[in-house]
Amino acid sequence: MVASGVQTGFSQENFAAFLLERSEPNWLTDLRRDFWEEFQRRSMPTRAQEEWMRTDIRLLHLGQQEWPTTSVAQTELPSAALSTGVELAGQTVTLNGRTQSHALVARWREQGVIFGPLESIVQEHPELVRKYLLNRAVDPRYDKFSALHAACWGCGTILFVPRHVCIDAPFHTMSILSDGGVDLGHTLIVLEDGAEASVLVETASCQPHDKGFHCGATEIIQGAGSRLRFVGLQDWGSGVWHLAHQKAVLSKDASLQWTIGALGARLAKVNQHVELVGPGAECQVNGVMFTEGKQHLSYHTLQHHMAPSCRSDFLYKAALQDTSRTVWRGMIKVDQGAQKTDGYQRNDNLLLSAKARADAIPGLEIEADDVRCTHGSTTGRVDEEPIFYACCRGFTRKEAIRMIVTGFFQQVFDRITIDSVRDALGRSIARRVREYE
Amino acid sequence: MTDTLTIRNLHVSVGDTPILKGVDLELKRGETHALMGPNGCGKSTLGMALMGHPNYEVTAGEIVLNGTNVLEMRPDERARAGLFMAFQRPVAIPGVKLADFLRHATTNVRRPDRKEGEDLIPMREFRQELKSKMQQLKIDPEFARRYVNDGFSGGEMKRAEILQLAMLEPKFAILDETDSGLDADAVLLASQSIAEIGRKQIGLLIITHHDKLLEHNRPDYTHVMLGGRIVETGGIELAQELHARGYDRIRQTYPEAAADNSAMAKGEALPLGA
Numbered sequence A: 001m002v003a004s005g006v007q008t009g010f011s012q013e014n015f016a017a018f019l020l021e022r023s024e025p026n027w028l029t030d031l032r033r034d035f036w037e038e039f040q041r042r043s044m045p046t047r048a049q050e051e052w053m054r055t056d057i058r059l060l061h062l063g064q065q066e067w068p069t070t071s072v073a074q075t076e077l078p079s080a081a082l083s084t085g086v087e088l089a090g091q092t093v094t095l096n097g098r099t100q101s102h103a104l105v106a107r108w109r110e111q112g113v114i115f116g117p118l119e120s121i122v123q124e125h126p127e128l129v130r131k132y133l134l135n136r137a138v139d140p141r142y143d144k145f146s147a148l149h150a151a152c153w154g155c156g157t158i159l160f161v162p163r164h165v166c167i168d169a170p171f172h173t174m175s176i177l178s179d180g181g182v183d184l185g186h187t188l189i190v191l192e193d194g195a196e197a198s199v200l201v202e203t204a205s206c207q208p209h210d211k212g213f214h215c216g217a218t219e220i221i222q223g224a225g226s227r228l229r230f231v232g233l234q235d236w237g238s239g240v241w242h243l244a245h246q247k248a249v250l251s252k253d254a255s256l257q258w259t260i261g262a263l264g265a266r267l268a269k270v271n272q273h274v275e276l277v278g279p280g281a282e283c284q285v286n287g288v289m290f291t292e293g294k295q296h297l298s299y300h301t302l303q304h305h306m307a308p309s310c311r312s313d314f315l316y317k318a319a320l321q322d323t324s325r326t327v328w329r330g331m332i333k334v335d336q337g338a339q340k341t342d343g344y345q346r347n348d349n350l351l352l353s354a355k356a357r358a359d360a361i362p363g364l365e366i367e368a369d370d371v372r373c374t375h376g377s378t379t380g381r382v383d384e385e386p387i388f389y390a391c392c393r394g395f396t397r398k399e400a401i402r403m404i405v406t407g408f409f410q411q412v413f414d415r416i417t418i419d420s421v422r423d424a425l426g427r428s429i430a431r432r433v434r435e436y437e
Numbered sequence B: 001m002t003d004t005l006t007i008r009n010l011h012v013s014v015g016d017t018p019i020l021k022g023v024d025l026e027l028k029r030g031e032t033h034a035l036m037g038p039n040g041c042g043k044s045t046l047g048m049a050l051m052g053h054p055n056y057e058v059t060a061g062e063i064v065l066n067g068t069n070v071l072e073m074r075p076d077e078r079a080r081a082g083l084f085m086a087f088q089r090p091v092a093i094p095g096v097k098l099a100d101f102l103r104h105a106t107t108n109v110r111r112p113d114r115k116e117g118e119d120l121i122p123m124r125e126f127r128q129e130l131k132s133k134m135q136q137l138k139i140d141p142e143f144a145r146r147y148v149n150d151g152f153s154g155g156e157m158k159r160a161e162i163l164q165l166a167m168l169e170p171k172f173a174i175l176d177e178t179d180s181g182l183d184a185d186a187v188l189l190a191s192q193s194i195a196e197i198g199r200k201q202i203g204l205l206i207i208t209h210h211d212k213l214l215e216h217n218r219p220d221y222t223h224v225m226l227g228g229r230i231v232e233t234g235g236i237e238l239a240q241e242l243h244a245r246g247y248d249r250i251r252q253t254y255p256e257a258a259a260d261n262s263a264m265a266k267g268e269a270l271p272l273g274a
């Protein structure tokens, strides 16, 4: 498989070559070295660990992944799902961890907005990037994959919105993998006090069954009173390993609407963490998952209330087809001082085949005494009765099931305030639903 | 030629339990038939079998629509061929707006050859039609935005069934207790609405325990079902008699069917483990 003399994988030699080629500020190179050591030191997670108990990655061989800077042959790129017909404030596109194009509307640049490829902006605004990158939100030492990402991220997108700048048009970021490609992209979003923005991030493979490896991180840092709508649509090919750490830190009265669409990947292990550090902050999470074939998607959410009077409201809905499997592990953590916390988490699963399986593991860890925290989860199959009812009105069985599945997601669609996102998710799901016996 | 729906010697089982034991019925388009009988005699079962519910197995007999074997058709094909049933217990479809549901249903029924994914009736055209039908039936237009039967009151569900009947304009409609759960005003309104829709030449099979609906939709025939069989057929006077005096005479005249009926009601005929 491996041509003689050519090293693949995350080897020491490749890492050294990678550092040489990049000519980055010293502080960054030093950090990368530290994290590389951490990566080397940590062993692969095993099923003995709570987070990995239901998620088997024994077939993931890091040594066999291509190094992310390998160039790619010209391929036909998938079209964007979230940005069609939408006027954008800016856009970045990457292919196999390399930036292909980027743009920022002049009007926003003039107001001090910074948006573009992280790898070039770290050269232009090193102090700004240094202040936030892997420093405030995601913990690079969380596990082997966060360390790998921190050491080897190759490209990424940064959005920085200065105080009180409100951007009405969304930013769009698209990360593409070709078959066998590797992406270690980083997304860093910083909203200063009173700033407002919307960011649409999507990932896709060139072909539906492409293989690949993604080990990414998303960091969101929001100042007081800032407002962000963030959408992440994951639609990798069915052969892609998707490992991601995503974390938002919200200051006083900041608000975040975070929508997650999880459709693709062979195996996904995602940690989504929201830290409410300032009083009055609020976060709404809308998760939409649709799995098929042998997919395994594992989402671990943590809503951490560190300050009083914050709200968090997480709703994940999943529909599962074939022999696919989802794991959702949700935790609401309330610190001692976080009185008047209003925390909610819910996970509903709809099984579209007898062999699909959904595990829901909600959890509460509450140290304050004046709080309202509720959680719940349901898992069920599609009933025959509504199918028959719809068929009696002229729907084919397949149309009936598709409609029932769409209806199942409606509650979460209704919460999404960006039309193009709602439509794209609805269409993608309807397209995937097959006949159900 | 008048459209004709013929049911011959129909036997239907649920699980291993025989429910219908040889039903014969012929409906012509434009006729109104009343189907009466005590609780649990098999009226709804006949409707379910007509529409092709997978749990209601036809073990013998036939259902024929204009010479075509209905039993070989899937439920959606039956709907597209012009059969309709207003459910005794309509089913909720959470998250699906009644208007969207009906737009898709109406398109499929009006264009029986439509393939999955082909265009639906244009939104504006459909909305206009739906609005005017809702007006006629005195249904609040807001109703179309609610999810199908989800959290509807008993009366609202029945009115939504009538709205669907009005939109789909079938050749034959089974109305399974479409008047139950309605208050006095609503029964009157429903009865008038059905009569109005029925003028479009629908063959109606009305299952009811009350007389209001039949007052406005005078049956040409009344059938009495007992123990899974139609034991007597008459005109409107038979319906009137049953309303006035109940089923005692019927039970006495047909003791065998009456015994079957009470066995079914007690669940004795249910399969083991059900």
Ligand SMILES: Nc1ncnc2c1ncn2[C@@H]1O[C@H](COP(=O)(O)OP(=O)(O)OP(=O)(O)O)[C@@H](O)[C@H]1O
Pocket (backbone or CB within 6 Å): B014, B019, B037, B038, B039, B040, B041, B042, B043, B044, B045, B046, B055, B088, B264, B265, B267
């Ligand atoms: N899906 C089913 N599962 C089990 N038993 C059933 C089912 N459907 C009907 N039955 C049984 O078949 C018999 C006839 O029921 P059916 O609903 O047809 O009666 P009905 O005449 O419509 O009664 P009602 O006037 O109370 O509506 C009853 O004993 C009922 O329990």
Ligand SMILES: [Mg+2]
Pocket (backbone or CB within 6 Å): B043, B044, B045, B088, B176
């Ligand atoms: Mg009944």
